[in-house]
Amino acid sequence: MPVKIYRVTPEDEKNEEVAWLCGDEWLLTPQSEALSAWLQAHAAKLQPAHYVADIGFSWRRDAMAGGPAFAPETLRQMADLGMSLFISEYRGFADEIGKEAYDTTLPLNTALERTRDR
Numbered sequence: 001m002p003v004k005i006y007r008v009t010p011e012d013e014k015n016e017e018v019a020w021l022c023g024d025e026w027l028l029t030p031q032s033e034a035l036s037a038w039l040q041a042h043a044a045k046l047q048p049a050h051y052v053a054d055i056g057f058s059w060r061r062d063a064m065a066g067g068p069a070f071a072p073e074t075l076r077q078m079a080d081l082g083m084s085l086f087i088s089e090y091r092g093f094a095d096e097i098g099k100e101a102y103d104t105t106l107p108l109n110t111a112l113e114r115t116r117d118r
Contacts, residue, residue, distance in 0.1 A: 003031050005038070005083075008050040018051065026090070028057040032068040043077045051083035058090045 003021040019042070021034045035053055070078075070085075078085060 002056070003035050003038075004052075004054045004056075005035075006052055006054075008052060015052075018046070026056075026058045027060060028055065028087075029068045031055045031057060032070065036070060036074045039074055039077045043081060046081055048080065048082050051078075051081055052086055053078065053083055054086040054088055056088040056090055058092050 002023055002025065003019075004017070005019040005021070007016040007018055009015050019038060021038055022031050025031055025034075032055065035055065077083075
């Protein structure tokens with residue numbers, strides 16, 4: 001899932017897409033790094049408004065704890081622009097995406113159940 005950046009518009013209008021980063025990347029760290037880099041390059045060109053940066057990710061099978069962190073400068077840029085950060089977790093493991101289709105009839109905790117079995 002890419003990082004989708006958009007400007008929120010009034011209810012009767014479609015939100016305005018600002019940027020689409022990372023293509024088919026499902027890992028959180030590369031997406032957060034791409035968002036930080038994009039803000040460094042483009043934040044000064046945007047007028048403050050109501051923006052959303054939505055990062056969609058799936059679990060890493062080898063995750064032990066922790067994860068990416070945003071620097072205060074990145075968070076300040078987002079705040080100055082009026083940008084909210086959505087972190088959207090999708091079921092499954094990042095290394096399975098593209099190898100199997102998501103079956104929406106499965107319970108949402110399928111990935112967690114597979115982890116418990118190990």
